[in-house]
Amino acid sequence: MTAGTADQLRSSSPNSGVSPAAQAEMSVVRSDRFQELVGRQNRIGFGLTGLTFVCYYGFFLVDTFLPSWFSVMIPVFGTTGILFIVLTFAFVWLIALYYLRVVQHELEPMRNAMVVQMSAPTTAAASAGGRS
Amino acid sequence: MIATNGFTLPVFAVLIAASCFVIFRASRRNATGSDFFTAGRSISGFQNGLAIAGDFMSAGTFLGTTGLLFLFGFDGGLIIVAALFGFLPLLFLLAERLRNAGALTLADVLSMRFDGRQVRAVTAVNTLVVSGMYLFAQLVGAGVLLQILAGWSFSTAVAVTGLLMTLYVAFGGMLGATWVMIIKAVILFFIGLLLCGLVLHHAGWSMARLSEIAAANSGKATAFLEPGLMLPGKSLRDVVDILSYATIYMLGTAGLPHVLIRFFTTRDGGAARRSLGWAMGVMGLFYLMLLVVGIGARAFLVGDIATAAGRGGGNLVTPILAGELAGGLQTVLGGIFLAVIAGVAFLTILAVVSGLLISSAGAVAHDLLAEVVLRRRSVSPRQEAVLARVTTAALGLAASVTTILIGPSFNITFLIGLAFLVAASANLPVLMCTLFWPRFSARGAMTGLLGGLVASLIVISLSPAVMGADAVIPLRFPGIVSMPVGILCCWLGTILGGRTADRTRFEHMQLRCELGVGAVEPAALH
Numbered sequence: 001m002t003a004g005t006a007d008q009l010r011s012s013s014p015n016s017g018v019s020p021a022a023q024a025e026m027s028v029v030r031s032d033r034f035q036e037l038v039g040r041q042n043r044i045g046f047g048l049t050g051l052t053f054v055c056y057y058g059f060f061l062v063d064t065f066l067p068s069w070f071s072v073m074i075p076v077f078g079t080t081g082i083l084f085i086v087l088t089f090a091f092v093w094l095i096a097l098y099y100l101r102v103v104q105h106e107l108e109p110m111r112n113a114m115v116v117q118m119s120a121p122t123t124a125a126a127s128a129g130g131r132s
Numbered sequence: 133m134i135a136t137n138g139f140t141l142p143v144f145a146v147l148i149a150a151s152c153f154v155i156f157r158a159s160r161r162n163a164t165g166s167d168f169f170t171a172g173r174s175i176s177g178f179q180n181g182l183a184i185a186g187d188f189m190s191a192g193t194f195l196g197t198t199g200l201l202f203l204f205g206f207d208g209g210l211i212i213v214a215a216l217f218g219f220l221p222l223l224f225l226l227a228e229r230l231r232n233a234g235a236l237t238l239a240d241v242l243s244m245r246f247d248g249r250q251v252r253a254v255t256a257v258n259t260l261v262v263s264g265m266y267l268f269a270q271l272v273g274a275g276v277l278l279q280i281l282a283g284w285s286f287s288t289a290v291a292v293t294g295l296l297m298t299l300y301v302a303f304g305g306m307l308g309a310t311w312v313m314i315i316k317a318v319i320l321f322f323i324g325l326l327l328c329g330l331v332l333h334h335a336g337w338s339m340a341r342l343s344e345i346a347a348a349n350s351g352k353a354t355a356f357l358e359p360g361l362m363l364p365g366k367s368l369r370d371v372v373d374i375l376s377y378a379t380i381y382m383l384g385t386a387g388l389p390h391v392l393i394r395f396f397t398t399r400d401g402g403a404a405r406r407s408l409g410w411a412m413g414v415m416g417l418f419y420l421m422l423l424v425v426g427i428g429a430r431a432f433l434v435g436d437i438a439t440a441a442g443r444g445g446g447n448l449v450t451p452i453l454a455g456e457l458a459g460g461l462q463t464v465l466g467g468i469f470l471a472v473i474a475g476v477a478f479l480t481i482l483a484v485v486s487g488l489l490i491s492s493a494g495a496v497a498h499d500l501l502a503e504v505v506l507r508r509r510s511v512s513p514r515q516e517a518v519l520a521r522v523t524t525a526a527l528g529l530a531a532s533v534t535t536i537l538i539g540p541s542f543n544i545t546f547l548i549g550l551a552f553l554v555a556a557s558a559n560l561p562v563l564m565c566t567l568f569w570p571r572f573s574a575r576g577a578m579t580g581l582l583g584g585l586v587a588s589l590i591v592i593s594l595s596p597a598v599m600g601a602d603a604v605i606p607l608r609f610p611g612i613v614s615m616p617v618g619i620l621c622c623w624l625g626t627i628l629g630g631r632t633a634d635r636t637r638f639e640h641m642q643l644r645c646e647l648g649v650g651a652v653e654p655a656a657l658h
Binding site: 044046048076092118 | 209210216219220221223224338339342359360363370371378382402405406408412413416419423427568636640642643646647649
C-alpha cells in the first residue's frame with residue numbers, strides 16, 4: 001500500500017458502516033498509484049486491441065476489395081496470398097510477445113509492489129491481534 | 133466409410149486406455165467443487181496454453197479446415213486467420229483479469245458486481261445455450277465422422293463418444309479434461325508436422341511448386357490460389373458477409389464460455405497471460421501446417437480418390453491424404469497411418485466435447501443449482517463436487533440421447549452459428565461492460581444478456597442457415613446485426629434502468645482483477 005493510502009486508512013472513520021478491510025480496499029483503489037496502474041494497463045490493452053482490429057480488418061478488406069494483391073505468384077511462398085497469411089501470423093506472434101514483455105517488465109513490478117504494500121499493514125494488524 | 137481395417141480398433145483402444153489412465157489419476161484430486169471446475173487452480177501457463185491449443189485444434193480444424201482448403205483453395209485458409217486473431221483481445225483485455233477474479237464460472241465474474249440470482253441465472257442460461265449448442269454440433273459431427281472413419285453406425289458413434297465424454301468429465305473433472313487436451317494437442321501437433329513434412333517432401337520442399345501443382349490439379353487453375361471461391365465478395369451483400377464472418381469468428385472466440393473458463397484453472401494471472409502466448413504459438417504453427425497439408429491434398433489427390441476426399445464437406449481429405457502419402461490406402465503402412473489419423477480425430481472429439489460438457493455442468497451445478505436453487509450456504513465444497521458429478525452424468529446422458537434422436541441430418545451450421553452469435557452478441561459485451569464500465573448496472577447486464585440472446589436467435593432464424601434461399605437476412609454470418617443489438621441493450625438497460633451502479637462493488641472487482649487480491653468478499657462491503 002502506498003504512503004498516501006496508509007494515511008487515508010489511518011484517517012478513515014471507524015463508524016462509517018464499512019469494515020476496515022473494505023475501507024483499505026477502497027483506499028487502495030482510489031490511490032494515484034493504482035489508478036496509474038489501471039490507466040497504463042487499459043491504454044496498452046485497448047491500444048493493442050485497436051491495432052489488432054486495424055490489421056485484422058485490413059487483411060479482410062484487402063481480400064474483399066483488392067483480391068489481385070493476393071494473387072501474384074511469387075517464389076518460396078507460392079502466392080502473395082499465402083505470404084500475407086504468414087505475415088498476419090507473424091504479426092499476431094510479435095504483438096503478443098510485445099504485450100507479454102511490456103506487462104512482465106513494466107506492469108508486474110508495479111503490481112507486485114502494491115500487493116506487498118497492501119499486505120504489510122494487514123500482517124501487522126494480525127500480529128497485534130494475536131491472529132495468523 | 134474408409135478406415136475400417138485391422139488397425140483402427142487397436143489404435144482407438146490404445147488412445148482410450150491412455151486417456152482413461154489420465155482420468156483415473158485426475159479423479160483422485162477432485163474433492164471439492166473448485167477442484168472439479170478449475171483443476172484446483174493448479175495448471176501452469178505452458179500446460180494451459182497447450183490445453184487451449186488442444187481445444188482449438190479440434191476435429192473441425194484438423195479435418196474441416198484442410199477440407200475447406202482442398203475445396204476452396206485460398207478462401208479455405210481465411211478461417212485460420214480469424215481463429216488466431218480471436219485470441220489477441222482475450223490476451224490484452226480478459227485472460228489475466230478473469231483469472232484474478234478467482235471465479236469458478238462466467239456467472240461468478242458478473243456476480244462480483246451484481247447481487248441477486250437473476251443475473252447469475254441468465255448468465256448460466258446463456259452459457260448453457262452456447263456450450264450446449266456447441267456440444268450438440270460436436271456430437272452430431274462426431275457421429276457422422278466416426279461413421280466414415282471407424283465404420284460405426286451414427287447411434288453407436290454418438291453413444292460411445294457420449295459415454296466416454298461423460299466418464300472423463302464426471303471422474304476427471306477439469307484436471308482430467310485438461311490433461312486429455314494436452315496429450316491430444318501434442319499428438320496432433322506432431323501428426324500435423326509429419327503430414328506437412330511428407331507433403332513438402334513430395335513437392336521438393338518448395339511451397340511455390342506445391343501451389344503450382346495444386347492449382348493445376350484443382351480444375352480452377354490459378355483461381356484456386358486467389359480469393360473468391362468460398363467468399364465471392366462481388367456484391368455489397370458479399371462484402372458485408374465477409375466482414376460479418378471476420379467479426380463473428382474473432383469476437384465470438386472471446387465470448388465462448390468453454391474458452392473463458394480455461395483461465396480460471398491457472399495458478400495466477402501471470403500464468404493465464406502466458407498461457408495465451410503458448411497457445412497462439414502452438415496453434416499458429418499448427419494452422420500453418422494445415423495450410424500446407426490442405427494445398428498439398430489438392431496437389432496429390434487426383435482422380436477418384438480426389439472425388440472421394442471431396443465428399444462430406446472435405447472432412448475425409450486428411451485421412452485419405454495420410455493413407456496415400458504412406459504408400460496407398462491398401463498398403464499396411466497406409467492402413468496404419470489412416471487408423472492413427474482416425475484415432476486421433478476420435479481423441480480430439482472426446483477432448484473437445486469434454487471441455488464443453490464441463491462448461492455446461494458448471495452453469496447448471498454451480499450457478500443454477502448451488503447458487504440459485506439451493507443457495508450457497510447450504511452446499512459445502514465437497515457436496516458441490518458430488519453435485520457437479522451428478523449434473524455431468526445427467527447432462528452427458530441427455531446430450532447423447534438428444535443427439536441420437538435428432539439424427540445426423542440436423543443443421544450443424546445453425547448450432548455452431550447460434551453458439552458464436554450468442555457468445556459475441558451477449559456474453560462478450562456484458563463481460564466487457566462488467567469489467568470496464570463503472571456505470572454498468574445489473575439492469576444493463578440483464579438487458580444485454582437477454583437482448584443479445586434473443587437478437588442472436590432471431591437473426592439466425594431469419595438467415596440462410598435456417599431459411600435457405602428465401603432468407604429475410606441474406607447474410608450467412610449475421611453477427612454484424614446481432615452484436616450491435618447486444619451492445620445497445622447493455623447501454624440502454626444501464627441508462628434507462630433507473631438504479632445506479634454500485635461504485636464500491638466495481639472498485640472491489642477492479643482491485644481483485646487488477647492485482648489478484650481479494651481480501652474482502654463482496655458481501656462484507658455492505
